[in-house]
Amino acid sequence: MTRDIPKQVRDDSLKLQTYKIMTNNIKIKVRNLHKAFGNHKVLDGIDLDVKKDSSLVILGGSGTGKSVLIKTMIGLITPDKGSVLFDDQETVNISGKERLKILENCGFLFQGGALFDSLNVMENITFFAQKLRSLNHKDQKELANQKLKSVGLSDRILNLYPAELSGGMQKRVSLARAICTDPKIIFFDEPTTGLDPIMANVINDLIIKIRDELGATTVTITHDMHSARLIAKEVSLIYNGKIQWSGTKDEMDNADNPYLHQFVNGLSTGPVEV
Amino acid sequence: MGLVRSPIYFRLIFRQLLTIGYFSLPVVAMTAFFSGAVLALQSYNGFSRFSAESAIATVVVLSMTRELGPVLAGLMVAGRVGASIAAEIGTMRVTEQIDALFTLSTDPIKYLVTPRVLAAVISMPCLVLIGDIIGVMGGYLVSVNKLGFNSVAYIKNTVQYLESMDVISGLVKAAVFGFIISVMSCYHGYYSDKGAKGVGAATTNAVVSSSILILISNYLLTQVFFS
Numbered sequence: 001m002t003r004d005i006p007k008q009v010r011d012d013s014l015k016l017q018t019y020k021i022m023t024n025n026i027k028i029k030v031r032n033l034h035k036a037f038g039n040h041k042v043l044d045g046i047d048l049d050v051k052k053d054s055s056l057v058i059l060g061g062s063g064t065g066k067s068v069l070i071k072t073m074i075g076l077i078t079p080d081k082g083s084v085l086f087d088d089q090e091t092v093n094i095s096g097k098e099r100l101k102i103l104e105n106c107g108f109l110f111q112g113g114a115l116f117d118s119l120n121v122m123e124n125i126t127f128f129a130q131k132l133r134s135l136n137h138k139d140q141k142e143l144a145n146q147k148l149k150s151v152g153l154s155d156r157i158l159n160l161y162p163a164e165l166s167g168g169m170q171k172r173v174s175l176a177r178a179i180c181t182d183p184k185i186i187f188f189d190e191p192t193t194g195l196d197p198i199m200a201n202v203i204n205d206l207i208i209k210i211r212d213e214l215g216a217t218t219v220t221i222t223h224d225m226h227s228a229r230l231i232a233k234e235v236s237l238i239y240n241g242k243i244q245w246s247g248t249k250d251e252m253d254n255a256d257n258p259y260l261h262q263f264v265n266g267l268s269t270g271p272v273e274v
Numbered sequence: 275m276g277l278v279r280s281p282i283y284f285r286l287i288f289r290q291l292l293t294i295g296y297f298s299l300p301v302v303a304m305t306a307f308f309s310g311a312v313l314a315l316q317s318y319n320g321f322s323r324f325s326a327e328s329a330i331a332t333v334v335v336l337s338m339t340r341e342l343g344p345v346l347a348g349l350m351v352a353g354r355v356g357a358s359i360a361a362e363i364g365t366m367r368v369t370e371q372i373d374a375l376f377t378l379s380t381d382p383i384k385y386l387v388t389p390r391v392l393a394a395v396i397s398m399p400c401l402v403l404i405g406d407i408i409g410v411m412g413g414y415l416v417s418v419n420k421l422g423f424n425s426v427a428y429i430k431n432t433v434q435y436l437e438s439m440d441v442i443s444g445l446v447k448a449a450v451f452g453f454i455i456s457v458m459s460c461y462h463g464y465y466s467d468k469g470a471k472g473v474g475a476a477t478t479n480a481v482v483s484s485s486i487l488i489l490i491s492n493y494l495l496t497q498v499f500f501s
Contacts, residue, residue: 076373100379108377114370128378131281177378187377 027052027185027217028073033082035065035072042068043079044241050219055211057232057249058221059263061272064238066221067111070187073219074106075099086185104132107178107186107216111193113170115162115177121148122158125176132181147176150213151206168199172206179210186211188220192227204230225264237263239272286389294355294390294456295397299404301354302347306405309342310334310412318421330423331431334413339440340500343406344398345492348451351398352484356459359390360480363463364473372464387464391456398452399445406444443499450495451488458484 028050035043042065050056060066071077073084075091084091086102094102115124122144129135129143145155151172162170171191178186191207192200204227211218220231228235229249236246237260245257252264262270317330363386366372375382410432417423459480466476 071373074377076376096381100376100381103377103379106377108374110370110374112369114374116371116374117365117369128380131378131380 025052026050027054027087028219029083029085029088030069030073031083031085033069033072033084034080035068035077036080041241043072043082046082046238046241046243048236048243048246050217051234053215053217055218055231055233056220056236057228057234058219058236058238059223059225059228059260060221060238061223061263065241066223066238067189069238070189070219070221074103074108074187104128104181105184107181107183109171109175109178109186109188109191111190113162113167113174115170115174117162120159120161121165121173124162124173125180127177127180129180143180144176147180148173150179150210151176152202168195168202171195171199171203175203175206175210179214182214182216184214184216186214186216186218188218188222188231190222190224191220192222192224200224200227201230207231225266239263281384283385283389286385287392290389290393291397293358294351294393294452295400298351298354298397298401301350302401302405303408305346305350306338306343306409307412309346310338310409310414311416313337313342313409314413314416314421318417327421327423328427328431330417330421331413331428332435334417335410335432335436336440338409338413339406339436339444341444341492341496343402343409344444344447344451345488347398347402347405347448348455348488348492349485351394351401351452352455352459352481352488355394356455356480356484357477359456359459360463360466360477361473363460364466364476367464367466368468368473382464387456387460390460391453394452394456395449396452398448398455402444402448403441406441439499443495446499447492447495450491454487454491455484458487 026049028048030046030048033043033046033048034041046069048058058066058069068077072079075084079092082092089102091099091102116127119127122141123130125144125147126135126140130140135143141158144158148155148158153169153172153176157165157169157173162173165173188207191203195203207218207220208231210216218231220228222228222231232249234246234248235252237244237257239259244259245255247255252260255261258271261267262272268274313334314330317333318327321327321329321333363372366386372382372386375385414425414428414432417428418425462476462480462483466472
């Protein structure tokens with residue numbers, strides 16, 4: 001049967017199939033994303049693919065637009081131009097209701113934790129689950145306990161308020177909140193910034209553990225190379241509002257990209273202005 | 275209309291009713307009591323020159339219900355609650371808690387603004403009604419105990435010229451002031467600039483803009499009701 005089909009047609013069909021497989025494998029697709037604040041261009045035509053079940057780490061120095069990129073991806077910031085697709089569904093300029101629906105499958109760990117001051121640990125962790133399923137107090141407590149355990153914390157802190165927790169604990173509670181409804185995509189905004197090396201490693205290990213347990217796609221932004229090496233499967237480097245390099249973690253050390261080389265090795269001289 | 279569409283957070287509305295209404299009661303009551311008392315004293319000083327002391331009770335009750343009750347309660351609540359709302363929401367903005375609400379698939383406007391606006395609109399008329407009664411009582415106590423008025427005559431004069439419209443207009447004003455305070459405070463908090471300076475400015479702007487708008491809208495509402 002195959003022999004009857006002309007070679008050119010067979011080749012094109014194969015290319016199409018490969019393209020379809022590759023496209024289906026992409027969870028988040030960012031195309032030509034632009035964002036400026038006044039005259040300052042922060043994102044200048046970002047193109048980025050986040051593969052399904054992958055762990056993408058976006059590297060970049062302070063002020064290079066990492067946070068703006070991740071916040072634009074989830075809709076906290078509206079881009080000036082460009083497209084962000086989640087599972088091939090456009091998310092730029094959609095209604096608030098549609099966006100909230102998309103966000104039901106996402107978790108987000110903020111740099112400072114962003115726990116709600118007025119709610120205790122249990123209420124913080126189960127905030128979204130409570131809204132989705134109207135849990136009774138017993139179920140709420142059980143779920144919060146379970147999530148606290150998965151981030152290595154004791155249930156003794158259930159009734160404490162965020163102000164009563166240390167920075168590391170706040171970050172872990174925030175992580176528990178982000179994973180409470182088993183999201184399919186998790187975003188981490190500088191997960192180890194401001195933590196001591198031991199606590200930073202605890203968070204790194206938790207991210208890897210949670211990612212593997214949930215089978216989630218993760219996007220992490222960081223400038224911490226140690227953290228990046230532990231968490232990443234794939235790496236992208238952002239500078240001057242553009243993605244300067246993308247590749248796998250293994251390719252990172254052998255890449256000949258001058259921006260990446262300077263960043264990875266922490267050099268003060270190179271194309272990255274300091 | 276979007277403000278009051280589902281989901282409505284009844285627990286949060288109840289909590290705000292306590293914060294805005296119940297906990298503002300002492301400050302509104304004190305303000306109303308002493309305003310009523312001072313009004314009685316000042317009116318006596320002026321009216322005694324024309325032997326019109328019997329009008330004091332009427333002046334006190336009409337001033338309290340039509341103007342002083344709602345305006346003073348509005349200004350006091352703007353200072354107490356408006357500042358607190360702006361600071362709380364401003365801090366939530368600065369510490370990314372509002373962004374966190376959004377990522378948890380929760381509309382920050384419905385979660386933060388709607389309960390506060392509803393609670394303020396409901397609780398302000400209640401506060402003003404209580405304030406009116408306490409203010410009139412302040413005038414009564416001064417008039418009877420200090421100025422030597424007859425208790426029965428004073429009460430009779432108080433109710434004689436009081437019309438339901440006097441009270442209703444004050445309560446409508448109170449509801450409008452509640453709306454102004456909550457919306458302005460939430461607005462300034464929600465769009466607060468970053469850092470402590472931003473939150474400080476949001477708080478100041480919330481109180482100042484609420485107070486000015488209360489005075490302007492008071493004039494406009496008085497014109498609508500009484501001219």
